[in-house]
Amino acid sequence: xxxxxxxxxxxxxxxxxxxxxxxxxxxxxxxxxxxxxxxxxxxxxxxxxxxxxxxxxxxxxxxxxxxxxxxxxxxxxxxxxxxxxxxxxxxxxxxxxxxxxxxxxxxxxxxxxxxxxxxxxxxxxxxxxxxxxxxxxxxxxxxxxxxxxxxxxxxxxxxxxxxxxxxxxxxxxxxxxxxxxxxxxxxxxxxxxxxxxxxxxxxxxxxxxxxxxxxxxxxxxxxxxxxxxxxxxxxxxxxxxxxxxxxxxxxxxxxxxxxxxxxxxxxxxxxxxxxxxx
Numbered sequence: 125x126x127x128x129x130x131x132x133x134x135x136x137x138x139x140x141x142x143x144x145x146x147x148x149x150x151x152x153x154x155x156x157x158x159x160x161x162x163x164x165x166x167x168x169x170x171x172x173x174x175x176x177x178x179x180x181x182x183x184x185x186x187x188x189x190x191x192x193x194x195x196x197x198x199x200x201x202x203x204x205x206x207x208x209x210x211x212x213x214x215x216x217x218x219x220x221x222x223x224x225x226x227x228x229x230x231x232x233x234x235x236x237x238x239x240x241x242x243x244x245x246x247x248x249x250x251x252x253x254x255x256x257x258x259x260x261x262x263x264x265x266x267x268x269x270x271x272x273x274x275x276x277x278x279x280x281x282x283x284x285x286x287x288x289x290x291x292x293x294x295x296x297x298x299x300x301x302x303x304x305x306x307x308x309x310x311x312x313x314x315x316x317x318x319x320x321x322x323x324x325x326x327x328x329x330x331x332x333x334x335x336x337x338x339x340x341x342x343x344x345x346x347x348x349x350x351x352x353x354x355x356x357x358x359x360x361x362x363x364x365x366x367x368x369x370x371x372x373x374x375x376x377x378x379x380x381x382x383x384x385x386x387x388x389x390x391x392x393x394x395x396x397x398x399x400x401x402x
Contacts, residue, residue, distance in 0.1 A: 278302025351386020
C-alpha cells in the first residue's frame with residue numbers, strides 16, 4: 125500500500141511538472157527536456173558501462189543547434205533518417221539476436237541516435253508547423269500514458285500469452301492489444317472533446333482530425349512498446365532492474381521516458397510527411 129502511494133504521488137508530480145512546463149513556453153519546454161535527456165544520458169551510460177564526458181558536450185551542441193536554433197531543415201531531415209535507421213536496427217537486434225552487441229563504437233552510436241537525437245525530435249514535434257503548439261505534444265503524452273496504463277491493467281487481469289517473455293516476462297499480447305485499443309479510443313476523445321477546451325487543445329487545427337490522431341495512437345503503441353522492450357533488453361544485459369532511482373516507485377527517469385523517446389522520431393516523421401503533403 126505504501127509503495128502504491130509513493131508511486132502515485134511521484135507519478136502525479138512528474139506529470140504536473142511536465143504539463144506545466146510544456147504549457148508555459150517553448151524555451152522552458154526545451155530546457156526541461158534537455159535536463160531530462162541529461163539525466164537519461166547518465167542512466168544510459170551506466171547501462172552500457174560507458175563514461176564519456178564528450179557525449180554531454182555533444183548533447184548540448186545538438187540540442188542547441190536543432191532544438192533551440194532549428195538551424196537547417198535539411199540537416200534535421202538527415203538526422204531523422206539516421207535516427208530512424210539506428211532505431212530500426214535496434215528493433216532487428218531485439219528480435220533476432222540473443223544479446224544486443226554493444227561494442228565500444230556502437231555504444232556511442234546507440235547513445236547519440238537512440239537517446240539524444242530521439243529526444244531532440246520530441247522537442248521538435250510541437251513546432252512541426254513552424255509555430256510552437258504545446259497542446260500537440262501534451263496530446264501525445266496522454267496517448268502514451270493511456271497505452272502504458274491500459275497495457276498494464278489489461279495484461280495484469282487478462283493476460284495469458286507472453287509478448288516477449290525472455291526480455292519482459294510481465295508483458296502480454298493481451299496487454300499490448302489493450303493498450304493499443306484504449307490509445308485509439310483516447311485519440312478519438314482528444315479530437316472529439318478539443319472544442320470544449322479552446323485554450324488547451326483546439327489550436328492545432330491541421331493535425332486535429334480523428335484519423336491523424338488515430339495514426340499517432342497506433343504509432344505510439346507499437347513503437348512505444350518496442351522502445352520499452354529494447355530498454356528492458358539493455359537492463360537485462362546490464363543485470364539491473366531499473367535504469368536508476370530518481371523517481372520513487374518508478375525507477376529511473378529513462379524507465380518513464382523510454383517509450384515516448386523511442387517513438388518520437390517516428391511520430392515526427394509521420395507529422396512531417398502529413399505537413400509536407402497538405
